[in-house]
Amino acid sequence: MPFPIHEYLQIEQTEDGNVELTLSGRLSFSTVEPLRNEIEKALKKRREVKVTVHLDQVEYIDSAGAALLFHIKRYCRKRDCETVRGRSNVTVEEALKLFDLEKIPEIKLSPEKSGNIIVYSGKLFIKSAQEFIELSLFIGRVFLALMWSLRHPGRFRWGEIIYLSQRTGAEALPIVGLLSLLIGLVSAFSSAVQLRQFGANIYIADLIGIGMTREMGPLITAILITGRSGSAFAAEIGTMKISDEIDALTVMGIDPHHYLALPRIIAVMLMMPLLTLFSDLFGIAGGLFISVATLDLTPTAFMNQLGGAIGLWDVASGLLKAFVFGILVAGTGCFRGLQTYGGALAVGKSTTSSVVSGIFLIVAADSAFAIVFHYLGLM
C-alpha cells in the first residue's frame, strides 16, 4: 500500500513564489521518511524563497518529527531559503519545548581519518618505536621482579605458581595428548606410503622419533599453549587493566609485573617442557600404531629402531626449545594484556595480538634454534 502522502502534507505555492508547507496527522518514526522525500523533492528546484511551515494540524509529534522539522530548516538554509514557523498548536509547542532548534550545532558521527600515506607510515613508525620501548621496559621490569624474588623467596607467590601450573599444564594435558597423537598418526601415515615404495619401512621409527622430539613436539605444544594460556593471560590482564585493577595494584605498592606477569611466565616456562614430553610420547605412540597397522612392523622392532635413532640430545634439545617457547608465550600474553587501553574492543585486540605475535615469536625462535644448533654442530 503506498503511503498516503496527501493526508500528511500539503504544499502550496503563493503568488510571490514562496512556499507554504502544511503538515498534519502523526509525525513519527514511521511517517517521517516519505515526508522528507516529498518535501526535498518539492524544494529542490527553488532558491531564495520563503518557506512557511504550518503545524497546527499535527496531532502527534515525536523525536523523529522534531528531527524532520529540523532537517527542513537545514535543507532550506543550504538552498538559501528562509524558513518561518507558521501556525502551530499546543501539542507541537509542548513537544518542541525540549529542543532549541536554533542552537543545535553540527555534529560528526565518526572520527576523521587521515588518508595520507606519509602520515600513515609515520604513525606506523612511531607506533613500532613505542612498542619496542614498551617491550624493553616490560622485559626489564619482569627481570627486575625476578631478581627481587630470588632475593626474597618468602615473598614469592608460590601458591599462585602451583595454581597456574595446574591451569596451564595439567589441564592442558588431554588436548596436547590428543593433538600429538593425531599428528603422529597423520605424519606416520603419509610417510608410510613413501617408505613402503623403497622397502624402508623400519625407518619410520627414526622419522617419527626425531621429528616429534626435535620439532613437532615443542611446536605443537607451544602453539596450543599460545592459544590456550597466552590468550587467556592477555584477556585476563587486559580486563583488569581497563577496569583499573592494575592501577589499584600499582598504588598499593604492588608491582603488577611481580604480582601477575612473573608467576604466569614461570608457570608456563616450567610446564612447557613437561607438556612437550607428553606430546613426544603421544606422537610416537601414534607413529607406532600406524607402523604396526600398515607397515607390518612389530612393536618390538619399532621400539628397537627408535632406541637407536634418538639420543638424549634429541629429546633434550626439544625440551630446551619448549622452555624458551614457554617464556615467549607467557611473556607475550602478559605484555599484550598490560598494553591494553580502552574498552572491551581493546581487550579483544590484545588477545588477538597476543596469539598472533606469540605464534610468530615461536616460529622465529624455532628458526633461530635451527641455525644455532647447526653452527654449533648439534644437529
Next chain:
Amino acid sequence: MDNLKPAIEVFDLSVSYRETEVLKEVTFQVLPGEIFVVLGESGCGKTTLLRHMIGLREPQGGTVFFAGENFYRMKWKKREKLMKKFGVLFQSGALLGSLTLGENVALPLVENTKLSKKMIFEIVRLKLSLVGLEDKAHLYPAELSGGMKKRGGLARAMVLDPQILFFDEPSAGLDPVTQVELDELILNINGNLGTTIVVVTHELQSIFKIAGRCIMLDSESKGIIAEGKPEELRDTAEHPRVKAFFRREKINH
C-alpha cells in the same frame, strides 16, 4: 489518577540468588506518566528489582505486568516488541566500546527502524543536544568521562522515544552540578514527553526533587517498608529505618 491503569504492576515478585533470598513477595504499581523512585540502602536489591522489571532475569516467583499484560507469560516475540518501548540507562552508561558516541546513539535507530541515514543523523543530533554532548559525537566511550558516558547512555536510552524510562542510579558518580542538571533533564523528559520514569537511587536530594512517589526496600524484611510521597515519608514515617534514611540519622538499636 485513580482511573488510570497502572503502566507497570509488579506482583508478588520473589527473587533469590542461589540460596540467598533477595526480594520476597514485592508488590507495587507504577502509574503512567509519573516519576517513581525505588530507594533503599546499598545491597537491598534495588538493582535486582530493576533487572527483573526490564526482563533481563526471570523471577523465581510472581510476575510483572505492563499495561495489564503479563510480561513473563507472553511469547518471546511480543516480549521483544514490548522491550523496544523501554529505555534503560545502566549504571555506567553501558555504551558499546567499539562504536563512537554518535554511532551508539544511532544504533537502536539503525537496527529497529527503516529511517534513512539523514533522518538518523538528525535524531541523533537532537538527542545528543538534549544531554549536551553534541560536540562529542565522534569520540569513543573510552575517551569520555564518567558523567559524559552516563549522559550518552541516556541519549541512547531515549532515542526511540520510549514510553517507560528506567534509570539505575543516575546520579551515582556525578558531580553535584551535573546531578542537578540530570535531575532537571529527568523532570523535563517526564513533563514534556509524558514518559513514565522509574529511578533507582539513594541520592536524597534527587529523590526530593524528582520523585512523585517512591517505595523503600529493606534488606532485612526483603520487601517494601515504606511507600508514598518522599515528603510524607520524611515527616510522618514511623519505621526506624525509613526515618533514619530520610533524616540522615544513625539507627539506634
